[in-house]
Amino acid sequence: METFIIEDVTKSFQNGEVEAKILKGVNLTLTEGEITALVGPSGSGKSTILTIAAGLQKASGGQILFDGDDMTAMSQENIRKVRSSEFGFVFQSSHLVPFLTVEEQLDLMLDVAETKMDKKQQKEEISRILKLVGMDHRKDAYPPSLSGGEKQRVAIARAIIHKPKILFADEPTASLDTKRKKEVMELIHELTKSLGLTTLMVTHDDEMLPYADRVITMRDGVIV
Numbered sequence: 001m002e003t004f005i006i007e008d009v010t011k012s013f014q015n016g017e018v019e020a021k022i023l024k025g026v027n028l029t030l031t032e033g034e035i036t037a038l039v040g041p042s043g044s045g046k047s048t049i050l051t052i053a054a055g056l057q058k059a060s061g062g063q064i065l066f067d068g069d070d071m072t073a074m075s076q077e078n079i080r081k082v083r084s085s086e087f088g089f090v091f092q093s094s095h096l097v098p099f100l101t102v103e104e105q106l107d108l109m110l111d112v113a114e115t116k117m118d119k120k121q122q123k124e125e126i127s128r129i130l131k132l133v134g135m136d137h138r139k140d141a142y143p144p145s146l147s148g149g150e151k152q153r154v155a156i157a158r159a160i161i162h163k164p165k166i167l168f169a170d171e172p173t174a175s176l177d178t179k180r181k182k183e184v185m186e187l188i189h190e191l192t193k194s195l196g197l198t199t200l201m202v203t204h205d206d207e208m209l210p211y212a213d214r215v216i217t218m219r220d221g222v223i224v
């Protein structure tokens with residue numbers, strides 16, 4: 001089933017007198033249960049299209065259809081709601097809060113997502129997800145005591161704890177060594193399949209491409 005359609009999206013920035021056209025009409029349909037990898041040279045617009053799709057910045061033109069609704073026509077408040085309840089995010093750096101335990105990071109995310117769970121249910125759900133990513137034994141740990149790969153596992157748990165439909169991953173393995181990269185990518189692959197996520201990932205790393213169902217190349221603001 002197709003849940004996410006990017007249609008003729010453009011993006012321009014005004015640099016003084018000059019208008020820089022960063023995206024020149026991007027079309028892309030994401031499919032449930034699949035990882036779509038976006039590759040291409042630096043500056044080709046990969047992160048720009050990912051952040052526009054995720055509602056983190058506005059397109060200059062075109063449409064983003066999520067479950068049939070055009071996100072480019074939504075109010076900021078509705079975009080925020082969609083983002084916090086339906087989208088999950090993983091970035092190159094795990095961005096964990098250093099003074100919250102692993103369990104508290106996920107609890108905070110459930111509060112932000114405004115799920116209907118009470119605190120006891122949240123605790124049970126956190127435990128279930130931490131088992132899924134192999135981090136249940138470190139639930140009371142603070143991020144500075146975790147390895148890079150462990151931090152990314154927790155970041156992935158935090159990205160999926162509220163049961164999002166779409167997972168946006170911008171260079172999720174870039175800060176890791178080869179062994180950890182593969183482990184993290186296997187986890188993203190496994191979760192995409194088992195939870196039926198629609199995953200859009202930006203990567204520079206060719207070794208991660210075998211885990212993708214589709215590889216899309218961008219060059220100079222368009223898909224080639």
Ligand SMILES: Nc1ncnc2c1ncn2[C@@H]1O[C@H](COP(=O)(O)OP(=O)(O)OP(=O)(O)O)[C@@H](O)[C@H]1O
Binds near residue numbers: 047049
């Ligand atoms: N807010 C902005 N104002 C002006 N130009 C911008 C802005 N954001 C991005 N750009 C420019 O848009 C182009 C595309 O950037 P983007 O980050 O999408 O590329 P990318 O393909 O993800 O690159 P990389 O692989 O290096 O991360 C770059 O030339 C960048 O400098």
